[in-house]
Amino acid sequence: MRPTPPHIETLGRTMVRPKWIAALLLALVIAGAFAWLGQWQLERAVQSGHVVERATESVKPLNDVARVNGAATSVGDGQLVHATGTFAPGDYGMLVGRLNNGTAGYWVTARFTPTDKDKDGKTAQLAVARGWAPTEQKAKDAIAELSSQPATTVTLVGRLLPTEAPEAPKSGGDPFEMKDMSVAALVNLWHGLGDSDVYSSYLVEHGTPPAGLTAIYSPRPVEQATVDWLNIFYAAEWAIFAGFAIFLWYRVVRDAWEKQREDDEADYEAAMAAWAVARGSAPSESASGQKLD
Template sequence: MWKTALQPRWIAGLVFAIAVSGVFVLLSQWQFGRSTQPEVPVNPATEQVQALTKTLQPGDFFRGSVADQMVEASGTYDPAKQVLVAGRLKDGKTGYWVVTAFAVTDAPVLKGAAASPKTYIPVARGWIADPADASAPPSGVIRLTGRLLPSEAPVPNAAPEPGHASAVSVAELINAWNVSSYPAFVSATAEKSGTADVGAAAGSGLEPLSIPAQPPAEKVNWLNLFYSVEWIVFAGFALFIWWRLVKDDYRRSLEDAEDHDAGGHSHDGPEPTQPNEIQQKVQP
């Protein structure tokens, strides 16, 4: 069979089958890539700054539709309510987030025995490498702009020392601060006192966080995944068809050889002369 497969036309056929299979493999990779792409891109509306008091209410459930929304609010920082959250990376270095309680002006006041006169929201003001670099928050009325993020889960079995927190967890912080709070926190991008910039980028000793909007979680598109597998099958089928054609050609060559051998013994040489023809020739 190898003699048949090594014939020029079947070598050319193999090259063609490999080329077709390669195209099918590339199509499979393309379909597989599409099967894991996010179905919805990052919503550009999240970059349009909205009022915090109109975006989220204290005591409400944090909706996924407001996650990553850029918000603004006026209020004051409480320097007595500030913690450091360890284990935060920036530019490949591990450090701390400085998180401070921000009393939101005109925020609804919650009712209840444990409710505080003001409603706060934790604000991640910036990043530091050394806890000694943590500076006090700016005083006076601050115009805050930042990204609204969901509360983190507290680290289990962790007992942070005073002035520290295991995560930016609203549940953990309100217990430490004894305040009413929004069910989220803000990553500050700008802090202004009047017209003056008093944020991390203004030389306060903190480095800006610069947290971008997060894309939606990837979902598997099963139809594209099925097409990906289908193209792989087609690639294998192209090579199978070449092998099958070579095999059929080989079998035909064997059958032709057998027919040639069988026919050669019965038809070689002149036709034998019949007896009656001989008698007619010898009669005078």
């Protein structure tokens, strides 16, 4: 009798067998555990991250937070400070293209020499942005008025900010025109520094601005939250592991299904070969029913 072709079970039918349903439940439990670990790592990343909060609005002495002749510290960035000293009448300058509450204009800058010595016991120079003017002429008028005033001792209060990187002047433009509040560039324009130190940061003056200038808008620095990226990476790893647990179950079921199909096909081919051999070796019979030798 000719062998009956095997019934090839579908993959979906194989998946709903009791043993594979049980394996799926186990995979879901494992995936759930991995997902929980990922959520735990993510919560750790949020909890371990912290908002950088500094008391920037409490006025501190300049020398408590400012540095000289080196990179500015994050401690002094945005800090309100006070210092007593004098402005140098001959070292007023102007910066172009400075925004103040979204409006472009000009900053009037100055050199300020605090009376107190710096941490190295030396006289130090501080760059100060004294105010903003909407037009170049108003900025020049303010500079002329301030430069004519005698050097008197004043107490200065303002926000300490990190120096800006200087930019090269545009081709064909005024080589002496400055746009950035760069301490390094301003030092080259100041007179009679001698061996004085120079503060790495500059100050935006607060209070009533002089010579008809407008106060420069300098709000408190935005508090920043740090993030633990290592924990976030671990959380992503656990999520991948959870997905891999489900994929592994699918791969095992598919491999079992393919193996069963190959075995059934191999058994059928073997049965067909045996049937063909049996047919080929059977004795022939004549039409009258007699066997032929």
